[in-house]
Amino acid sequence: MIRYSYATIALPTLTPDEAVAHAAAAGYRGLEWKVGESPSAMGSSAARFLLGNRCTLAVDPVDGERAAALCADAGLAVVGLAPYVQTGDLAALEQVLDVAVAAGAPQIRWQGPRPRPGGPAYRELFAQASAFLDEAEQRAARRGVRIVVELHQHTIFPSASLALRAVGHRDPAHVGVIYDVGNLVVEGYENHRIALELLGPHLHHVHLKNAAIGPVEGAGPTRLHRPRWSPLDDGSVDVPGFLDLLAETGYAGWVSLEDLSTERDPLATLRHNAEVLSAIGAPGWLPREEFPGVGDDRG
Structure with a gap:
């Protein structure tokens, strides 16, 4: 059965204690914790969620124990944890695994390298990412933790098919993919049914948010339309x-709400999204009083 959690990147104004209390009260069954600081925060479309986020764990086992x-x-x-381990930084990986x-x-998120003007070309970046995953897979597996590659715009893994190039030959018990449906509006969209079937056992986690495409203000001979984060509904x-497609294809993992819209404050957004899930009869969404035990999700 699908289960719903909330990503603390989307709760920048709340403390960890507040995030836990409000997520539980709204009906979510888990939290995906932001860990450390993003090196790409400045200039990001999600800068207000990345910079000064009060719901961030330090890269310190003490914070992990407290969470x-x-x-x-x-x-x-x-x-799961959502850190910012850079490709090749095995020391940082070990700290996050701690x-x-x-x-x-049960898992840590990893984003692939980002192509930059004048930087290495795709093939070189892919080789670097593959070599890093070779080592990361072994180190994480020894700790009983999975590595999950997030489909993310501006990285070399914006789509399911490109991510599968890096993970398809690996043991899905140790390495998989986060299917971020909102990011796919920005870059990397493929037919969802085909993409989910393509990933198969490597689909480990889902990020749920929305984006809308609209015109960009500014003078010029052409009128550009670009995506922006929007409310879930x-x-x-x-x-x-x-x-419904997730349920139909047999997905029985976590869906983390990672809403980066700004029409409401983060706490109001958390509550609104719970109302949306109830209103649409989201598969697996349960009233709080019907929750089974959360148990151990390392399997």
Whole structure:
């Protein structure tokens, strides 16, 4: 059965204690914790969520233990960690794995390298990413933690098919993919059914948010249209249709709400999204009183 969690990147104004309390009260069953600071925060379309985010864990096992205790007391699962480990930085990877073990997190998110003007071409970046995953897979597996590659715009893994080039030959018990349906509006969209079937057992996690495409203000001979983050129930993603497709294709993992829209404050957005999931009859969305035990999600 699909289960719903909330990503703390989307709760920049809340403390960890507040995030746990409000997520549990709204009906979510877990949290995906932001860990450390993004090197790409400045200039990002999500800068207000990345900079000064109060719901960020330090790269320190003590913070991992505290997050685990907070979630356990509220009946929530720690569904994963979202750090910012750079390709090739094995020392940083080891530090994050220490936090994951302390938090009881089954997986850590990893974003692939980003092509830059004048920088290495795709083939070189892919070779670097593959070599890093070779080592990361072994180190994480020894700790009982999975590496999950996030489909993310401006990286070499914006789509399911490009991510599968790096993970398809690896043990899906140790390496998989985060399918970020909102990011796919920005870059990397493929037919969802084909993409989900293509990923198969390597689909480990889903990020749910929405984006809408509209005109960009500014003078010029042409009028550009670009995506912007939008409320869950108002954008290019057919949220009910996508969640139904997940259920139809047999997905039984976590869906983390990672709403980066700014029409509401983050706490109001968290509550609004719970109302949306209830209103659309989202597969697996349960009233709080019907929750089964969260158990151990390392399997």
